[in-house]
Amino acid sequence: MASTTRSRSNELNLKWLVLAISAISSAGVTVSEEEGTTVQNQPAAVEWDSNGYLSFCLCMGRFGNQAAHFLGGLAMAKRINRTLILPPWNDGHLVQFEQWFKVEAVSQYHRVITASDFMEKLAPANWPPEKRVGMCFSFPGGSSPPCVMDDSDHHFWYWRAQGIKFVRTEQYYLSYNAEIADTKREWDERFPADKYPVLALRGAPAGFPMTKKNNALHEHLVWSDAIASERDRLIAEHLPAGGKFVGIHIRNAQDWVNTCNMVDTARGSSLMASPQCVGYEAGTGTVTKDMCLPSRHSIAQHTAETVSKIGANAVYVATADDPMLDDLRSALGSSVKLVALKPRPQLDLAILAQADHFIGNCVSSFSAFVRQERDANGKSSSFFNHGRSHLSPIVHEDL
Structure with missing residues (x-):
């Protein structure tokens, strides 16, 4: 039994190491071994946004579902006026957003930052490990399960590969409707940016299927x-x-x-x-x-x-x-x-x-x-x- 446990632990540690190397790339031009392509990261100078940040896991389904959730999350980031931390894609391993799509095209719609730039250049000083709070949608009345950010393989590796471990979690019952002006007020009241600089959500703040209006945001997804x-x-x-x-x-x-x-x-x-x-x-x-x-x-x-x-x-x-x-x-x-x-x-x-x-x-x-x-x-x-x-x-x- 002990050897089985050690084997499982070694397997998890190895998988974490592979994902972490893939997810946390160094600044400048890097090479993806799997893709055989070069990726140009953002400029080194990155300033903190006092309006706060939005982060979420693209953990539902295959790429088509993830893309629909991404566009919904992009619309939500603009509505609540927080910079979107571009989520890595889940392709059996984490793929940095910029490996598949142009960051500058998304930034024409709203403020964004790559996940690697955020974790390397902003998180250490502004979102240190002891202040990392995870958040889950919950129905009122205690009918929802407890908020666990890493209760599945997808969720676990998504956060761990980026070097994120949460010290606690909180639940919320708030709208994801980016077309309603009151949505920003509700989120600001529940999670003010000075106390919650990063909204780290267990899942994307978007419904599925995609809303009609969010279809138009696809013009900002450029290969x-x-x-x-x-x-x-x-x-x-x-x-x-x-x-x-x-x-x-x-x-x-x-x-x-x-x-x-x-x-x-x-x-x-x-x-x-x-x-x-x-x-x-x-x-x-x-x-x-x-x-x-x-x-x-x-x-x-x-x-x-x-x-x-x-x-x-x-x-x-x-x-x-x-x-x-x-x-x-x-x-x-x-x-x-x-x-x-x-x-x-x-x-x-x-x-x-x-x-x-x-x-x-x-x-x-x-x-x-x-x-x-x-x-x-x-x-x-x-x-x-x-x-x-x-x-x-x-x-x-x-x-």
Whole structure:
């Protein structure tokens, strides 16, 4: 028993060391061993913001869910007028925000600082270990569980890898609605900046799915030079030069089948990211199982019709599951090139955003991420088994 405990302890210590090295990089230009890319950190001079800071864990789900929560948290930081500490992404290991996205693009919307800069240059003097308080959302009346900041692997490693351990926790019952002016007053009264300089929240201060208004914030998520360069290389190497291509996203693994079975219990209103196509207001649309899990035939036919109408000569298939190449080949014929690379998800997203037209899954937050980037750049999108005209850009009132 003792040897098992020591083995587990050694395993945890090793994992912490790997994550810490990844998360706390030195100032200047650093090299990521995994990505093989350079990352330019912020300038050395960083001043303390007396309005306070907002920090939270991106610990819910895969990248699409994390991105939706990030944009909600960004809107919240602006509403309560605190500098946002850019949260690392959770990709099985921590990935510094700036490895995937440009900090300067986000800072055009609101004040931000990278997590590494905050911990290295500001935290030692202004947020020392003995003053670090964690915070959890709690329903009134004692119906919520105790506030524990590191009760799961994701939460534990998220904070520990950044060198953060909380001396105590507090609970709150406050709104995450960044569209209401009173939200700032409520947060200021509960957590004044002079007593709580950092709001370190267990989870993102945002709902899921993303609110309609926050869709527009995606214009501030701009791929880093490293991601953009790799995206362009893959497009040049695998897609025909000078031609058009259609990008499609397919979800068909068993976990997704299980998710789509929830449509029957969701009473037809919405599920996950489905408001992006059925509407954000109650009663405006109904999500169906066919939208969530389109048949192989409908995917192939919709793709073939779109290829024909826009004159594309290639289809890029993004999926973590079955790319359906035989079905697509049968519908498209031999003159259309099919490409399914299965790179890391961020590259799939970046490539799909460059397509001449994109067809996604109505319920998927991964598809939603692509659609939001394309909306920001005036590019057309559609969804399998959804009735929109799929050759016109989707128009949102908030854009």
